Amino acid sequence: MKIDEIRKKLIEKGLKITPQRIAILEAIIKLNNHPTAELILDYIRKTHPNIATATVYKVLEALVENGLIKKVQTERDIMRYDAFLEKHHHLYSSESDRIEDYLDDELNEMLSRHFEKKGIPGFKIEDIKLQIIGKFTDKSSTK
């Protein structure tokens, strides 16, 4: 997603295009590590030194509400954000705070079939997210 796409999405949702909103969305995309509000702030202050903390939180909230980004859940009391919008799941490191995206259409279809067949009494499924916890065995463990 690049700037023109960001602009288009904001317009679609009736949101004003502001430098702050673009910078925040870009930051999440560039950082590419499901950043916290704090990491986003640090990154943005390099180019927008005067942005207010509250602005970042307000923008993040607006972007989540309008589906331009998603919240990523963790076992910590810090929220993280994801600008990758295709259906996907997450790999969580059991050793660090690293989180990676995981795409698996075969899995998605398998789950659909399973729940179509089986159903859950008293519950209408809208979405299914997998949290896959484990160890990353490659080098870049800093993410």
Added chain:
Amino acid sequence: MKIDEIRKKLIEKGLKITPQRIAILEAIIKLNNHPTAELILDYIRKTHPNIATATVYKVLEALVENGLIKKVQTERDIMRYDAFLEKHHHLYSSESDRIEDYLDDELNEMLSRHFEKKGIPGFKIEDIKLQIIGKFTDKSSTK
């Protein structure tokens, strides 16, 4: 899980048996709605009016570390707790804060088979949790 079992588990883990720990574990079990620390505090203060807030947080942390309870993740910045220890997943209401347990061994086996066959390059899976988001269609929507 009743008191004797709680005692046994605490001893197994080398934790001292204190009235506060028992009360907190009992509270989570009795409340049975994946309560927050605050809900647990309210419940416990009925019988232990003098328990300190910090005690509840410290006990919860100790219980999580020793596997007697688990943290339940939410999209809010409030932690919730679960004393149900068998492998299970969660149903999340998209309309309220209600969360219910979901057991499905068939699903678990299907997932095991899938990832055994497929694997994830650079990642060693330790656990898989499903978050099933949707609408509860039964009455008791207060949980």
Added chain:
DNA sequence: TCAATAAAGGAGAATGATTCTCTTTTGATA
């Protein structure tokens, strides 16, 4: 049964992420 002692609890301050309030600025529109 009791003394010793390390672990746990109590109280309240401190922290840190997030939210709120209020004022100023700005993007969209006509």
Added chain:
DNA sequence: TATCAAAAGAGAATCATTCTCCTTTATTGA
């Protein structure tokens, strides 16, 4: 280009959680 609602800025406020420090208590082993 003026208008005006939406958005941003600044800093205080809030709220969940953690920390510090002191007191109490559960366990142990004499």
